[in-house]
Amino acid sequence: MKNKYPNLQIIVLLIFLLATSIQNVLAQDIKKFKISGIVMENGKPLEDAMVILKPKQKVAYTNENGVYNFNNLVAGNYIISVKVTGANLQEKEINLNQNVINFDFKFDAQKLNEVKVVSNKTINQNPISVGKSSIKGFDLPQSVSIINNEIIENQQVNKLSDVIQNVNGVALGTARGGTGESFYSRGYSLGRNSLLKNGSAVSSSVMPEASTLESVEVLKGSAALLYGNVSSGAVVNMVTKKPKYEFGGEVSLRTGSYDTYKPIVDVYGPISKDLAFRVVSTYENAASFRNNVKTDKIYVSPSLNYKIGEKTNVLLQADYLKYDNTPDFGIGTLDGKIPTTINRESSFNTPWAFNKVNQTTTSIIVDRELQNNWNLNFIAGYQNYDRNYFSTERIQAAANGDLSRNLTRANSFENYFNGQLNLTGKLKVGKIEHQILLGTDADSYKTTNNGYASLPTYDKINTLDANKFTARTDEPTVNLLTITQSPTYRFGVYAQDLISLTEKFKVLAGLRYSYQMIDNQSIKDVKTGASSINTLSNRSDDAFSPRLGLVYQPNKTTSFFGSYANSFEVNTGTDVTFNNLAPSIINQFELGLKKDLFQSKFSANFTIYKIINSNTTQQAEFLADGKTINNDNKIQEFLGETTSDGFEIDLSGRIVGQLSFLAGYSYNFMRFTDVSTAKNSPILGEEFVRNVPHTANGTLFYTFKDGKVKGLKFGASSFYTGNRFAGWNNKVGQSQTESRILPLDGFTTFDFSAGYSFKKISILAKISNITDELNYVVHENYSVNPIAPRQFLTTISYKF
Template structure:
């Protein structure tokens, strides 16, 4: 317990010091403006934006309708009160040096209308995602998107990215080797490391990111190759961190729950000067587990600065550091290729010393410059360092009686990653035709470093069904690295896009990208004798054009029908069994969709129908060159043939009753091989790809009482369904196995219930997850069989200042 209590105590002391710092800074302010905002029927108007016009300085009224602005410029200023869906008000006032000035506002809207627009803003999915780059209104975008706001993340007390992604239709939770990261499938395709971004820059998905402190998570479904180049056809995910503010504030919270889970979180922000603001977010998380001997520790810090370099230019500097240590966990494993039903959910078969240590550092600088009301320039430069140190047993694959010969794997990898992009957006007219233009370029450079260890793989033998049958080893063998391999890769892209408004009802989106990628010859350093040599695979360069064309018809302003086509050029990383670089894959996507806003934005309904064709899907090779030895190297891959993914998605979100919002969605996907060589060892045409469920669904509803004696009480419920799918491996032509290699997995549904209460600045929220104690599994191939979490309790106590 000391290891848990001491870090928590230290972090809480730091947070208290930050709070004292905030208080002392606030007391040093000279001029103060304060007041109260009420609705047309005299009720307090909480959470309304209050700011100084022409200055990036403002605040938000609290639940009592009061606001306060410190360090206000002396002289005549204009105060602006606004919120999406409300009528904006402005009042002029003279501020005197060293005095407190009071200014009150009365909205034209009622308290009921205010509640409606606030809840709508919290859950609305029809907002502009930053990953679109061009700032196109979602109704004008011939592509599906999904956005999960910080309100939803907070209400659901999300701890992992999987908790967030359950709210996005068409995205299914997958599995990873040893549960060292999270994997997702979107529209049938696995989201590899190229499909994750943070604040618009590529982000390595090898760790489990911190999500509880995010502003929002954005998902651009389908192909995004025209904007981002080398990505898969399923979707891209952008994690958006919180930005600094020009008013003092913050929040401290403590989260805890089942299996000795502790997580204090601190968030403080405010101005440093008239033009410079800061934000600092930090958290520590300690988790034990429903799995015996499994635990994790996470440290996360996220500082940021926002500088107003004049009225037209913002400079945002952001950084974060994540240190994540967890126990590699292959779950309950398999018996003769089958999922065992007699092994308990908590059984653990790894060594007591196995570890996975990951560190991730990100830094970025974003410049936004507004030339005028029509043209803007966005420039982003970023750096990322990802390091992983891993040592564990591997692949729990026991025979029919439970005997398993344990083997060892030791790895140490790193990725240095630099990226830059520039996007120029503007609006012009040619006669009566309007254009919304995007012109951009991006470039990436990354170095992948891996180590080879001298290690005897064989370790010992245990029995999954009878732990007393053999004496299990508990020592950690020494493993010395002998080789270091460095593999550099460079990318470059140019792209242009134009949204052409032929009329208010008919619009055309056309775009084209040219992509170039070059993988250089690897350098191999012998750490024993100090020599260096080049790798056997030759340098490889690929280039291609990626077009996109979309049509949008809007019969009324609240409805849009769209159709689009896009081509995705996917450069495949890794090598084949002959040590040669893989050829790229070309992906064609067709999409039809319908977007609707009803009841003045209180209800949205979206539908999308798609077909995605990958001409040659790259996957990890099953065997090495001899065709017998099982391949455990994720860098050795093979091109498996053409795949086709058909499906549709339906989303319904709304807040038709004051204080209530809901989100629900359903998706269907049919992902299968449609063209292979038909030769021995090739995959069978028409067979559904493993790990892809045909059906997924989700639903979430939260209601906050805004009147009566229950004011401040919050109730919520969430559910998630993932349908039948296959684990194992897809079958091949002429395979020697007498039985299918597929492992059928049943579908399952989980239910969560939440309840909370807010009193002024203090709130308490509790959640009971998987209330039916459903038992099912996420399976990576057939050896990492991880049970889903059982019924658990989680609660968060927070204070806003």
Template sequence: MKYLYAVTVLCITLIFSQSVVAQLASAPARGSIKGKVRSNDGKPASYVSIIIVENNRKALSDEDGTFSFNNLKNGTYTLRTSFVGLQVQSQKVTVTENETASVEFILSESSAQLDEVAISGYKSPNQKPATLGKIAIAPRDLPQAVQVIGTQIIADQQANRLGDVMKNVNGVAMGANRGSVGENFYARGYSLGANNVFKNGARTSIGGIPEASTLESVEVLKGSAALLYGGVTGGAVVNMVTKKPKFESGGEVSMRVGSYDMYKPIFDVYGPVSENIAYRMIGSYEKAGSYRDHVQSDRIYVNPSLLYKISEKTDILIQADYLKSDFTPDFGIGTVGNAISPLGRNTFVNTAWAYNKTNTGTLQAVLNQKFNDNWKLNVTAGVQSYIRDYFSSERPFTTDGSWNRALTRSKTRELTYNEQVNLTGNLKTFGISHQLLIGADGDQSKIITGGFTNPNLLGGSTKYYDQVNLLDPASFNIPSNFIKPETTLLTNTEAIVYRFGGFAQDLISLTDKFKVLAGIRWTFQKTPVTTINTLATQQETKGTTALKIDKAFSPKFGLIYQPLKSTSIYASYANNFTSNSGIDIATNAPMGPSIIDQYEAGIKNDFMDGKLSVNVTAYQIRNDRFAQQALFKADGSANADANLKEFTGKTQSDGVEVDITATIVEGLNFIAGYSYNYMRYTETLPLTVIPTPTPANPNATTTVSGIVEGERLVGTTKNTANASLFYTVQNGGLKGLKLGASAFYTGDRNGGRNTNKAGSSSGIIPVKGFTTFDLSAGYTYKRFSILGKISNISNELNYFIHENYSVNPIAPRQFATTLTYKF
């Protein structure tokens, strides 16, 4: 981290000294053009191309409608706008040395009309670069599947949580919602942990369930993204993009109400502070009950941001947000005899006083420096604090209904630092074009976990608080024998993880039709020994787990063939690594990482001038270094220690994904998708009986075995599908009327635990697939709009299951309505 900080300081010093160097340079002075593009209702027009006819130089208007050309010789130039579906405009501009000429284009279309035609121009899903890629490469030029869920879909579907948005991303499915306080997603067979979810490009905590109603977009880069982000699992990375400041005054306030006493005011205000500074302030408050008895949520979210344009080439963006989320932990209805219990959808089996309180705060600074039209530097630094205070009963499962209910008391504090440096450039060598990305990143997380006195006093080696009947709701909360016990904080355990990586990537355009993307990353990850602080004595001791260091190279290589401007065919290889616990029997050192190989091929198509996009992807992900318990020790004797391991297992994930996006007629927006995935173990430990003699029993044995090969991995979903259509009437007496419908299919999946060859695991809990349907209707009149939704109109009943105890029913039929005023 020290080296990364030093590099960053050096980069910033070079940036701010650039103007001084420029003044001392002997090169002749040049002029520049600075302009803005607006729609006819005064709103900024983003992503409009502006071309200088005389030299064919091009620029693209930013989100606030601004653009610029620098380093121009004296003379008169013709500027022309270009945007598919819009009327072309031209203006003459005279450039003088050491001066900046100003120009403004007023388009004949309104901002609403621009939104409707955007899909047919630069904003086609295959053409608009995603910030997730760290460089402005259009998805059609990436040999990897990309999907972006924009602000319009988030608003139309009245999404509240990240999970509401992710239902639109095919290939990504909810695997479980453990305790209803932690959404767990799977992509391409791999669980997306905290390392795979980002906010504005930096790792973020998902412990409080991120707020989605105020997001600008959610970007998903499917498959391996280790080249850009280091130690992430192979399924996907998800980037939540918050809304940015604007140099135009405006905003909106809204009120959302829904079933089970849900009330949620939301506000969004933005505008200029001065000519060079703009702000934005977004916030929401949510208070709601639930279809689950005794379950409540209370959330506060604020997201301030400030943009300072130091010069035409340099700007700084400061972003912060804070989420306070209090939610009743709820482990659903549990299992009896390794099957879903017969309790009703609303039945609450936790204690009446259970609580889960989280506070998440982030602060991020982003420096963007444009050296010239070809080279740019981005420096990002951020910090995040996450605190969780939790007290609840857990794990409701039993064989016959009799449940030894245990309590968990915990408090964790996590502090994470993140920094990135990315240099991007366009250049040519021997007539071949390159889009180059060179970067380095690092982060450090420190987690302090509190250890409390045990609130469970009954039982033998396995303690519990009381005993109830899981099939008898009357026994769950009896005031006389189930009160909240007092607990005392005894220890704080500090665990630190350091990550650092450097990477280089090049998109090489061999011809207009053939392109190659190649890159490599080196990642270093260090996990020191934990430190345990005993509060009573203030003594520090070290944990028993040894220092662990993982180092790995992550290459990526892709071929892209574009026979037409609207079609891109690609094939690629990439890998990532995952860390392993335990001791390697071959080296007597901590296990190294598993290297996971991904092979992907696909085709991306734009039809009807970009009004319809259809992308198809096929992939295979193989882990031929899956760590398993070693059967034999180094001396050849049988091994019964599960901590001694070797790379003898294999897994494989195969799948297909289809993405469809369409805006075929004005006012209509349609997205749909389908995915298939088969994730399983292909090679595991055989059923083996190992002698483990003891003085008391010299004939004692231990049976070890792996998971049954071919069985679908618990948590993964076989098929998913989604479709969402919204249409807004553009003309006539019904102008402003909006109608929408959405359907979401979650296929068959396995709960419980995967079956081992010895038959000693608790076993699979098969869960059938289900489909939910939502209907929406709304109306916009001038600055006011109202939008209502009925979700799960068929009142479908199904469950998300975490292992064999957190069995959470899906939400029943509900309504939500949002009233909005824009200014």
């Protein structure tokens, strides 16, 4: 049909073009304005200050030069306000004829370290101290989790695992006999050297005290360039509470289920204008949901902060921990399977079994501000560790419940020294900016182990019928035979540079050289007094560990990254023939996205990775004869190449008001990818036992700040652990009718908290594992420990 109005389309198009042109002209007539300024403290730029533009309620944060900006403003009257903790609110009325508005806060010079800027900046915008060079999260091509003091207090954490369960991708375990905690990240155990306190390595052989924690940082993936021989899964840095130059403190009492009793005292203040102190101390006495299991702990941590002029700060810290607990090997197995007829309260140890630990730690941290944005940091630490242990071992009962209880007697001492020196700074060459780290570290530790005469089978019991046999209750005498001293020395130098090619493209490159020597063992025969030297124990290893990362930031709230790192893992101990183990070579690849949302109040980060270990080790199952069960964790065996890959999602921040949010999910698959086909070798492709493929966590807390319910607080947390395997990996040549792997179902626990604060007094209560979920934590290779049932915990505090 012929169009009756052939020019209608042309007329409409011309009208649209005309209207668009008029709109553009009008838009050009609306003048846009910009406001900027500098926020200062005592005449120096103040970073991370929150600046609010009213009435539009726009928010900006000052950069490292104290500068803030507001763009695309139309004509009108505005108010700019800046709030800094420790100072009165500053507000200035302006009109848009002004475009530069500055603020300057004045503080007592001795209280500057107490000033905290009111800020909602995310983990991506803040410097990461565990990274040594204060690189901001957005610039770091690596995944990081930080659990801050707010979460630590809200969840009433009692031990490090209470904190770590908030870090997705890190699974919880337990040490032999429940004497300590162990953690697994990306399939790897976070053992010796991977646990840090204020950047200095500490023993992972005892449960750290959590009452002194200010925050916990977890640097996931490879940290070999920064810390040397650490786990390929992650390093955990415990940041402790520091002295303050104003008097105050807190006294609290924590109590709860199973006769838990824990008073905590935290006092701080100035000694002089340049010297401040802090003392955190606690005593803990608790029973357990497990029969005949108890804990007794004494802890004290004094610290001093000394200001030497305006550019040098010295922090001295120490702590003493006396930790006594009952060794607990869980419910064990029946005929190699997890028993379903034994309740979680059942314990099969002797009434006299003990694990007694005394640990003293000291450290000094010196920070020196040099010229032109350069800084020098020195850290030195010493730790003395003394463990006295006597207990029955492995609960591996027959199908009918019969169990022959064997004994282990151990007495070990460790003196550990470590130090590091780091030079950090920024410089600009042409248009390219550099953020440089140069450092060196060294440590030495001497371990003394007392060797005792072998003991016959202690007795026989039945885990299903306590009346079948009469259990012994006496503590046997054990003869000390040898005292063995084993010294180890390590040294490393490293260099790293964050190169900002443009505002959007950055390169992080670094290289480390590491050297480790295990010296000759000295063995003393207690009976004769004669000493001998084991020259077979002497070994040295060295290697270069490179790191390369690329970062692309299309805008200020988005960062894409990719990285590669290589490291070598020194395998301590010996094989079954007492020969030293060669190191394992590990390659790690990582890709990720970091994104800030909701006006930079909330972060959503995603990471995908692959880790290839040339030769994974574990505690040898049997001694050299292939029959005798090995109870010595220093006797290891190679398994072959393993590959671990997966991804992690981290969510954190504040979406609205006082609603804080933390959540995450991780997936990891670790399996054997290159093994021998010889008898007793692992099965190619089989998943590595103790690996936890799925973990997830979520926490919400809301605090009312106004109205009649001011001070009221509510919170809820949930933690998920997926299906996994305990037991031992299957081997080539074994019977095909029976698997050595023990499958464990996944489980989820829910916690609920409520509290109220009025002036200086607060009370906070928590119910954990509300649904009374029954499940297990993997305990080495042969057993599992039940998780705690529903429990109640409350803390009453007074701040002064």
